[in-house]
Amino acid sequence: MEKIGLDIGSSSVGWYISENWDTIKKGIITFDTGMSIGQSGGYVSPTRERREARSKRNLIRARKYRKWELLKIFIKYNLVPLDENEFKIWSKYKKGLVRKFPDNINFLKWLACDFVYEDGIKYQNPYELRVKALDNKLSKHELGRALYHLIQRRGYKDIGESDSETKKQIERRGENGFEQSLKLKENRTIAETLSNDFLSKNKRARNQYPYRDEYESELEEICKAQGYDVSKKSKGRYIDNFVQSLWNAIIWQRPLRSQKGNIGKCMLEPSKLRCPVSHPVFEIFRTWQFINTIKYYDENDQKQNIPQGYRNQLFDFFLKKEKNFKFEEIKELLNKKFDSEKKYNYPIDRKSVV
Numbered sequence: 001m002e003k004i005g006l007d008i009g010s011s012s013v014g015w016y017i018s019e020n021w022d023t024i025k026k027g028i029i030t031f032d033t034g035m036s037i038g039q040s041g042g043y044v045s046p047t048r049e050r051r052e053a054r055s056k057r058n059l060i061r062a063r064k065y066r067k068w069e070l071l072k073i074f075i076k077y078n079l080v081p082l083d084e085n086e087f088k089i090w091s092k093y094k095k096g097l098v099r100k101f102p103d104n105i106n107f108l109k110w111l112a113c114d115f116v117y118e119d120g121i122k123y124q125n126p127y128e129l130r131v132k133a134l135d136n137k138l139s140k141h142e143l144g145r146a147l148y149h150l151i152q153r154r155g156y157k158d159i160g161e162s163d164s165e166t167k168k169q170i171e172r173r174g175e176n177g178f179e180q181s182l183k184l185k186e187n188r189t190i191a192e193t194l195s196n197d198f199l200s201k202n203k204r205a206r207n208q209y210p211y212r213d214e215y216e217s218e219l220e221e222i223c224k225a226q227g228y229d230v231s232k233k234s235k236g237r238y239i240d241n242f243v244q245s246l247w248n249a250i251i252w253q254r255p256l257r258s259q260k261g262n263i264g265k266c267m268l269e270p271s272k273l274r275c276p277v278s279h280p281v282f283e284i285f286r287t288w289q290f291i292n293t294i295k296y297y298d299e300n301d302q303k304q305n306i307p308q309g310y311r312n313q314l315f316d317f318f319l320k321k322e323k324n325f326k327f328e329e330i331k332e333l334l335n336k337k338f339d340s341e342k343k344y345n346y347p348i349d350r351k352s353v354v
Helices: 048-076 084-091 105-111 126-132 140-152 164-175 178-182 190-197 212-225 241-250 280-291 308-320 327-341
Strands: 002-008 012-019 022-030 295-297 303-305
Touching (some): 048 140, 126 140, 140 212, 164 178, 178 190, 190 212, 280 308
16 A cells, blocks of 8 residues: 655645555755845745835824824813814825814924914923923913824833833833933822933933833823813722723723633633633643643653642642643652652653653
């Protein structure tokens, strides 16, 4: 009976045909790998650059939509020198017309923190406005510009994941002294901290990695100082509709989409869903599945399963581990148990374990 064997790789397929373990034919077929060479060498997926560019576009679009949502509120409460018609031309798509950024001179001055058009003063940066809002009554346009700066710098929200870049930013937050400065009594908000300990000392203020909840606290402080009610209802919503609308536009973030739709049906009970990979029960299953694969050689050089008592001890060992473990740690633990009883000879060589 003839049999065919395949060795499938990323850019080749090796094959052979045999009969009774005697090779009849064999060969290799090569083809383009479908990968491209990256900037730093090596092969990368050709869709990687498209995916990264798409992610950037989505991020820019989300920021733009948040700003537009806030500007709608400002126009309603007269916090920005912008006409509703000008805003629609800028934000709404209409076939045959090109979206146009407002050329309103007062709006451009408003963005530059120049309030001379309403007999006000010109500020060097929005941080001055945010600090002033804590102790002084601002005009409507000044208040709008201070709040608009919050949505431009709305902080980082922890979603439970941390990559290398996030860890670097968190370390920088502590190394630069921002975290310590924010805890000082004289610094009530992020803006006050950055103004007193960074901008006044000619230090950069935009790379200190503030958190979203710290911006939320500053939003409440500004609204409270400007005479708005920041108390909340029983369900956590603000009593003042204006404050709630500001929170929705600046702070609120859509929760992560549910992944329940990606869970397949169980092979044993097709009418039920499988246990999700993220479920703690599945982690327990994986732990026992791995433990049950560990074997040792007895005196007759035969593979045997480790006793149930040792399995229970290994399970407790896994539960106490906070980070990834090495197999050498398991061998060391089992060797101590085996040597203490002098009954088994657990292998030192990793290759002898199945």
